Every structure is written in structure tokens, then in C-alpha cells.
Amino acid sequence: MIFGLFRPKPLADQIARLHEAVVAQSRLPAFFLPPYGVADTFEGRFEILTLNAGLILRRLSLLPDPAPGLSQDLSNAIFSRFDDALREVGISDAGVPKKMKKLAGAFMGRGNAYSEALAQGEAALAAALARNVLGGEGDGKALAVYYLRAKAALDQTPLDIFLRGEAPFPEP
Secondary structure, three states: OHHHHHOOOOOHHHHHHHHHHHHHHHOOHHHHOOOOOOOOOHHHHHHHHHHHHHHHHHHHHOOOOOHHHHHHHHHHHHHHHHHHHHHHOOOOOOOHHHHHHHHHHHHHHHHHHHHHHHHHOHHHHHHHHHHHOOOOOOOOHHHHHHHHHHHHHHHOOOHHHHHOOOOOOOOO
């Protein structure tokens, strides 16, 4: 039984590639320049990563097995990397759990806010993105257009693409 703990997860390579695809998309310089204008700070990078990861997780939630497991493993990978990043910027071992709790709440809250706003239309989505990603300063219209394009691209993506560790995001 104990040896099962050390067995690699069957989709570990795909999860790593999928996580890297989300991170690579979120680090594109275009997000930190006009017309998007996301702040190139820890918070700004968290926000754009949350937006892109949320889009993938949303799509995976709509697909059949093994997508739910893939989604959970991707979430775990994302939060493991958040933990690593906090430690790298000097947050103490005692402070990391508090920060992780805040990040988890923000991550989940953003996903809910964007889903609710999406149901109300593009203007509501732009307002939610401006409030969260841009800190209430700026216009979220360009981010809303990107969000809708990315959602449309991902909504057309079959499960086997994600199972290969690919995330077909559009260019920002």
C-alpha cells in the first residue's frame, strides 16, 4: 500500500505541459502593454494567470472523464507553484499558509465573478475584469474581448488535445 504513494500519476507529464501552457500564455508581454495594461507585478501576473487557468478549468469541467481528474491535478499544480513562488519572494514558512488561503479565495472568487459576469454580457464581463485584473483602474474591454476569444477557442477544443498537455489559447 505504501508503495502506491510513490507511483507517478498517470497524467503527470500532460499536467506539467498543460500547466506550462497556461503559464506561458499568462507571461506573454502583450498582456502587460496597451490595450490590456495589466500591471507587471506579482498581483498582475497572478490575475492574468487566474484568468487563463480559469478558462481551462471551466472547459475541463464541461468534458467527460478523465477531465475532472485532469482539472483537479491542474489546480493542484497551479497552487503548488503559487506556494513555491511565495517562498521564492521571501514569505516565511509561517506566512505561506495565510497567503495561500488568500490566493485560493481570490482564485475561486475570480472564477465565480467571471462566470456570473459572462452570463450578464460583455459589458458586465469587462467591468469584472477591470475591477479584478486592473485593480479598478482602466478599461476592461480589451480583456473581455480576449476572454471571449479564448473561451470560444477552448470551447471548440476536444478532450484529447488537453490530454496531450496542449492548451490552444489565441494570441492576446
